[in-house]
Amino acid sequence: MTESPRNAMDPAEETQIGRGGPRDLFSKFDPLIEERQALLDTGVRDPFAIVMDEVLSPTLAIIKGKETILLGTYNYMGMTFDPDVVAAGKQALDEFGAGTTGSRVLNGTYQGHKACEDALKDFYGTRHAMVFSTGYQANLGLMSTIAGKEDYIILDADSHASIYDGCALGNAQIVRFRHNSVEDLEKRLRRLPAEGGRLVVLEGVYSMLGDIAPLKEMVEVSKRHGAMVAVDEAHGMGFFGKNGRGVFEEAGVEDQVDFVVGTFSKSVGTVGGFIVSNHPKFEVLRLVCRPYVFTASLPPSVVATAATSIRKLKDAGAKREHLWKNSRRLHQGLRQLGFDLATEDAQSAIIAVLLPDQEATVRMWQALIEQGLYVNMARPPATPAGMYLLRCSLCADHTDEQVGQILEMFAAAGRATGCIS
Numbered sequence: 001m002t003e004s005p006r007n008a009m010d011p012a013e014e015t016q017i018g019r020g021g022p023r024d025l026f027s028k029f030d031p032l033i034e035e036r037q038a039l040l041d042t043g044v045r046d047p048f049a050i051v052m053d054e055v056l057s058p059t060l061a062i063i064k065g066k067e068t069i070l071l072g073t074y075n076y077m078g079m080t081f082d083p084d085v086v087a088a089g090k091q092a093l094d095e096f097g098a099g100t101t102g103s104r105v106l107n108g109t110y111q112g113h114k115a116c117e118d119a120l121k122d123f124y125g126t127r128h129a130m131v132f133s134t135g136y137q138a139n140l141g142l143m144s145t146i147a148g149k150e151d152y153i154i155l156d157a158d159s160h161a162s163i164y165d166g167c168a169l170g171n172a173q174i175v176r177f178r179h180n181s182v183e184d185l186e187k188r189l190r191r192l193p194a195e196g197g198r199l200v201v202l203e204g205v206y207s208m209l210g211d212i213a214p215l216k217e218m219v220e221v222s223k224r225h226g227a228m229v230a231v232d233e234a235h236g237m238g239f240f241g242k243n244g245r246g247v248f249e250e251a252g253v254e255d256q257v258d259f260v261v262g263t264f265s266k267s268v269g270t271v272g273g274f275i276v277s278n279h280p281k282f283e284v285l286r287l288v289c290r291p292y293v294f295t296a297s298l299p300p301s302v303v304a305t306a307a308t309s310i311r312k313l314k315d316a317g318a319k320r321e322h323l324w325k326n327s328r329r330l331h332q333g334l335r336q337l338g339f340d341l342a343t344e345d346a347q348s349a350i351i352a353v354l355l356p357d358q359e360a361t362v363r364m365w366q367a368l369i370e371q372g373l374y375v376n377m378a379r380p381p382a383t384p385a386g387m388y389l390l391r392c393s394l395c396a397d398h399t400d401e402q403v404g405q406i407l408e409m410f411a412a413a414g415r416a417t418g419c420i421s
């Protein structure tokens with residue numbers, strides 16, 4: 001779409017709107033536009049407008065001409081540049097073309113989509129696997145389809161936006177419980193009317209603070225109250241459990257979880273989403289799940305890279321160990337430097353540094369990027385309890401030397417900005 005030559009904030013337009021005409025639909029964003037402008041007027045770079053000019057490896061990129069260590073990607077297992085993964089994508093591109101131009105239920109299921117679902121079934125040891133175009137759509141699909149208006153979805157208050165949006169798309173009654181509180185979950189379940197289906201939705205790793213769910217207890221309580229359980233393992237896949245299936249594997253509740261939702265955009269290293277399940281009626285979802293039916297399927301090159309990556313993740317025990325080592329060392333190092341961290345110890349590959357307000361967070365973020373370190377900045381409404389965070393996410397490919405450099409950069413930036421003494 002080309003931009004109108006007239007300024008979008010043309011005063012004549014504003015005047016007309018102000019005179020009893022329809023309300024400017026954009027007016028609700030004015031406070032946000034002003035807040036962002038005020039921030040940029042202080043001379044800082046926009047943390048939400050970073051461009052990677054070149055990507056050299058899973059842990060290094062060129063940003064504004066500077067070689068920068070990446071500590072804010074979800075490339076936990078470093079699969080984006082794996083030679084087998086890249087080769088599989090190239091071959092599929094040559095053999096099957098750039099895209100499918102169709103829905104999974106029409107012309108958009110190629111042998112590669114089936115092979116990818118087979119790789120998932122093998123990885124998870126389940127009877128069924130359904131590949132979506134994104135993890136966001138997998139959650140939209142499950143939440144909006146499985147529970148109808150007589151049913152209840154019981155979810156953690158800190159659930160990912162895609163879980164909330166899936167609930168908004170469907171008709172089920174939504175009940176929230178306090179983040180990671182087994183007690184509150186049980187209380188909410190106890191209060192539900194006896195009739196009506198129940199789906200409890202949990203996440204293995206919560207992505208903002210990097211904390212993990214007490215899945216063993218939560219699944220036990222959910223089952224005792226007759227609920228089905230879905231676990232989103234977006235940030236647990238690849239890293240947790242003997243086979244890398246996720247936190248639910250490590251918690252030993254594999255046979256009690258009804259649905260596992262996941263994404264290819266993190267440990268798998270590409271894009272796409274999925275649900276796996278052993279439920280005997282699972283396949284019917286392919287016919288009724290709107291975010292599966294009414295969208296184009298993934299390109300053949302993407303499913304080929306995903307399938308190759310998933311097969312390799314199964315035996316990636318050494319990488320998992322190195323990622324744990326990196327995560328623990330970074331957590332300990334940052335704590336020793338005096339930073340306030342979201343968790344007592346490293347619970348996952350996400351280490352969230354808590355800062356008092358937006359100004360301090362942006363100053364720290366800026367000082368880090370200038371030294372050549374990229375981390376994610378997170379702020380409300382994406383964060384729980386109005387927190388401001390610098391979110392570090394580690395990769396199995398970060399070398400010991402890089403982790404040392406990261407800690408040095410945090411020390412220098414923290415002192416320069418007064419965030420630590």
Ligand SMILES: Cc1ncc(COP(=O)(O)O)c(C=O)c1O
Pocket residue numbers: 134135136137139160162203207232234235262263264265271272273
């Ligand atoms: C917990 C969780 N679920 C689902 C998603 C969606 O994944 P995708 O990037 O494949 O849409 C994300 C991505 O940020 C996530 O963090």
